[in-house]
Amino acid sequence: MLLITGIILVAFNLRPAITSIGPLLGTIRDDIGLANWSAGLITSLPLLAFAVMSPMAPKFANRLGNERTLLIGLTVLLIGISVRSIAITPTLFIGTTLVGLGIAICNVLLPGVIKDKFPDKIGMLTSIYSTSMGMLAATASGLSIPLANGLGLGWQKSLFSWAGLVAVGILVWIVLIRTIGSPRHTPIVNNSVAKLWSSMLAWQVTLFMGLQSFMFYVTISWLPEILNDFGLAIATSGWLLSYMQFVSLPATFLSPILAGKFSNQQGIVVVIGSLSIVGFGGLFFADTLVAMILFITLIGIAQGASISLSLAFLGMRASNAKQAAELSGMAQSIGYLLAAIGPMFIGLLYDLTNNWTLPLTTLLIVAGMMIFFGLGAGRNKVV
Numbered sequence: 001m002l003l004i005t006g007i008i009l010v011a012f013n014l015r016p017a018i019t020s021i022g023p024l025l026g027t028i029r030d031d032i033g034l035a036n037w038s039a040g041l042i043t044s045l046p047l048l049a050f051a052v053m054s055p056m057a058p059k060f061a062n063r064l065g066n067e068r069t070l071l072i073g074l075t076v077l078l079i080g081i082s083v084r085s086i087a088i089t090p091t092l093f094i095g096t097t098l099v100g101l102g103i104a105i106c107n108v109l110l111p112g113v114i115k116d117k118f119p120d121k122i123g124m125l126t127s128i129y130s131t132s133m134g135m136l137a138a139t140a141s142g143l144s145i146p147l148a149n150g151l152g153l154g155w156q157k158s159l160f161s162w163a164g165l166v167a168v169g170i171l172v173w174i175v176l177i178r179t180i181g182s183p184r185h186t187p188i189v190n191n192s193v194a195k196l197w198s199s200m201l202a203w204q205v206t207l208f209m210g211l212q213s214f215m216f217y218v219t220i221s222w223l224p225e226i227l228n229d230f231g232l233a234i235a236t237s238g239w240l241l242s243y244m245q246f247v248s249l250p251a252t253f254l255s256p257i258l259a260g261k262f263s264n265q266q267g268i269v270v271v272i273g274s275l276s277i278v279g280f281g282g283l284f285f286a287d288t289l290v291a292m293i294l295f296i297t298l299i300g301i302a303q304g305a306s307i308s309l310s311l312a313f314l315g316m317r318a319s320n321a322k323q324a325a326e327l328s329g330m331a332q333s334i335g336y337l338l339a340a341i342g343p344m345f346i347g348l349l350y351d352l353t354n355n356w357t358l359p360l361t362t363l364l365i366v367a368g369m370m371i372f373f374g375l376g377a378g379r380n381k382v383v
Contacts, residue, residue, distance in 0.1 A: 003117060004128075006176045009169040010070060010106045011129040015137030016162045017081055017099045018046055019245070022220045023144040023238030024155045026228075031155065032089055040347035042096055043221040047213070047340030049100025050107065054333035057108040058325040066113050067180070070106055071173045077102030078166045085160035108332055111314040112325030122315040123260035130308035131253040134245060136165075141220070142242025145235045196326055199383045204376035205313045205327065208269075210335030211370035212306035214342040215276065215363055219244070219299065221343040226283070226356050227292065244296045248304025255305040256312035268309060269374030275302035276367035280360055306370070310335075310377075319382045327383060 021028075021043055029039040061069040076098055084095025114125045140162065147158035196202050223244070224237035232240070255272075259265045275298045282295035314331060318324035346359045353359075 002176055002179060004125075006070075006169075006172050007110060007113065007125070007129050008132045009172050010074070010110060011132040012136045013074065013077060013162075013166050013169050014103055014106060014133045016140035016165065017077065017103065017159075018043065018217075019137040019220050020140040020144045020159055020162060022141055022222075022241055023224050023234070024148060024158065025221060026225060026234065027148065027155050028092075031087065032092065034089075036347040036351045040221055040343035040345075042092070043217055043343040044340040045093060045096045046100030046103060047217060047336045047342075049097050050104040050336035051333050051340060053101050053104035054108050054331075054336065055329045057105045058112070058322075058329050060105070061109055061112070061325065066109050066116075067173065067177050070109055070113075071170065071177065073102045073105030073109075074166055074170045074173060075102070076105070078163055078170065081160060081163045081166065085156045087156050104332065104336075108328045109325065111311060111328045112321050115315045115318065115324040116321035119321070123256040123312060126256040126308060126312045126315065127253045130256070130311050131249055134249050134252045134304055134307070138242050138245030138249070141245055142239055145238045149235070196323070196330060196383060201317060201376065201379070201381055202327060202330060202383050204373050205310070205317050206331040206334045207338070207373040208306075208313065208370060208377040209310040209331045210338035211366055211373065212303070212310055213335055213339035214366055215280075215370070216303050216307060217339050218342040218346050218359075218363065219303065222346055222350075222359070223296075226360075229356065230283075230286070230292070232289070232292070240292070240296055243293070244300035244303075246300075247297050248300040250304070251301045252304035252308045255308045259309055259312050259316070264380040265309065265313075265378035266375050267378075268305070269371060269378045272302050272305045272309065273367050273371030273374065275299075276306075276370070277364055280363045280367065283360055284357075313377055317377070317381070317383055323383060 025039055025042065028042065029036070057069065080095045080098025080102055082095070083091050083098060110129060114122055118125045144158055147153050147161060148155050153161070220241070223241050224234060227237035227240060228234050255268065259268060279295045279298035279302060282291070282298070286292040286295050314328045315324050318327050346362065349359045349362065350356065
């Protein structure tokens with residue numbers, strides 16, 4: 001129970017430092033004087049840090065143990081949140097990078113911990129931690145504007161407020177390490193890692209994760225601005241972003257459980273991709289608040305199901321806990337490198353066209369590609 005509590009607390013801290021940015025992105029851009037593409041970099045930098053750190057995290061865990069390495073990840077995250085809250089350009093980007101490095105360590109190691117400690121309950125534990133992650137992600141998006149404007153904290157203190165949750169996680173993991181220890185693992189044979197990177201199935205899992213992450217982080221970064229340009233107040237847009245994440249939670253919880261009940265997950269992939277296409281495509285025609293809520297609901301369901309399914313794939317497509325950690329490192333390295341392109345690329349497309357038609361069309365294409373690679377990742381095979 002202590003370990004499950006620790007896992008949930010890590011999951012709580014995997015998204016708020018990122019999702020709290022979206023509703024405040026325009027404010028930060030105007031306050032510091034950034035272009036749209038460089039404002040998108042605020043969201044993309046953590047993803048680039050994910051790409052750099054993800055292959056390294058399992059190596060650190062082999063030397064230090066999963067528990068100590070997770071504690072280091074939380075500590076780096078706390079430092080990053082603190083530095084980012086200083087309102088000058090260098091500290092904004094340095095702190096944002098540290099946020100990404102800390103989250104990356106925790107992101108990569110959790111699937112391996114679950115595969116190791118709960119090998120017969122991968123679907124259920126993945127559901128619990130991915131739903132916990134999504135719940136706090138949604139809360140952070142919804143509270144950003146009220147904290148910054150309603151309580152008069154400004155964007156700096158609004159973002160810094162999430163440091164308290166990280167501090168709680170650090171304290172619990174200190175207790176965990178003193179209680180259950182942090183055993184080191186035998187390093188994985190290099191030949192095994194090389195085979196992983198040459199596996200078609202591993203690449204299909206990786207690209208499925210990367211493409212769903214591309215859509216998620218674009219949505220987190222730019223949906224409030226899209227809705228604001230479509231005529232909604234920025235505070236309303238922020239709450240709709242929060243609503244999108246809250247409505248995704250049932251799908252986030254159910255997707256890995258359903259995935260575990262089928263011999264393959266290709267049907268689930270098709271449903272998820274179709275909901276994404278209808279949701280993003282519908283924004284072209286949404287001229288009322290009710291219509292916007294409907295299509296945002298579809299986007300939320302698709303994104304919730306796709307993130308937890310991609311996390312479940314990391315355990316389902318691996319033959320053991322060590323391989324799960326390595327597959328997690330590969331998928332999150334390449335996947336988040338692809339995802340990091342999203343907010344910057346969509347911001348650049350908007351800068352070039354001054355409307356959201358081409359950015360939304362790009363998301364429809366990405367959804368189609370996600371279905372293609374998801375059909376491969378959903379096969380009943382292991383790497």
